[in-house]
Amino acid sequence: MGVCYTGIMIQNSIFKLFGRSPISPLEKHMDKANECAKKLLVFFDAVLAGNWEKSEEYQQQIARLEQDADTMKREIRLNLPKGLFMPVSRGDLLELLSAQDGVANRAKDIAGLILGRRMQFPAQIAPQLIEFLKRSIDASAQAAKAISELDDLLESGFRGNEVKVVEGMLRHLDQIETETDEIQKQIRYSLFQIEKDLSPIDVIFLYKIIEWIGDLADRAQHVGGRLHLLLAS
Secondary structure (H helix, E strand, O other), rough: HHHHHHHHHHHHHHHHHHHOOOHHHHHHHHHHHHHHHHHHHHHHHHHHHHHHHHHHHHHHHHHHHHHHHHHHHHHHHHHOOOOOOOOOHHHHHHHHHHHHHHHHHHHHHHHHHHHHHHOOOOOHHHHHHHHHHHHHHHHHHHHHHHOOOHHHHHOOOOOOOOHHHHHHHHHHHHHHHHHHHHHHHHHHHHHHHHHHOOOOHHHHHHHHHHHHHHHHHHHHHHHHHHHHHHOOO
């Protein structure tokens, strides 16, 4: 008991030295990645309305947010303290950072491909597509919510009630991702039913966008998976 108490006291002293937490930039990075994902909603609204001027404006906003996330990622990699007394390793935190970056990257990919090809989405699948996108963004938002607990997790030494709170958040994230899988199956079937009436090239890229929207949720779940590994370490 004495060793454990001493360790926590040392850890708390280090937190005071570096501010509330030396890894709080990780939380800010995930917030930025989630902003990229959220911006896809207004982007899709413009695309479905055929407003390519607005679509390009939103695509550029997403690209700038992704660039900001990249800059933050580089700064974190350069400045994350080495040899700092923490209940998790620096390497594990960097793996978490890479997972978070994947969310921003995929959001940029989706907007870039749609704008680049001036893609049009059949009216028959548009409502499902928006439902699918919203649920995938929900996964990103839930991952960001869980990551926002990192400071409290570190201050508690990854012990106690805080761990249970975050585990509950991660279970909810898994549930959201499972729901996106089901929606993805439904929208693929809907597209299959009408694909004979569409250009084969258009069909290929429609399936690609559906895959990438699903991957957005998968990448958010991967962030949760990396955080869960930290809880288990």
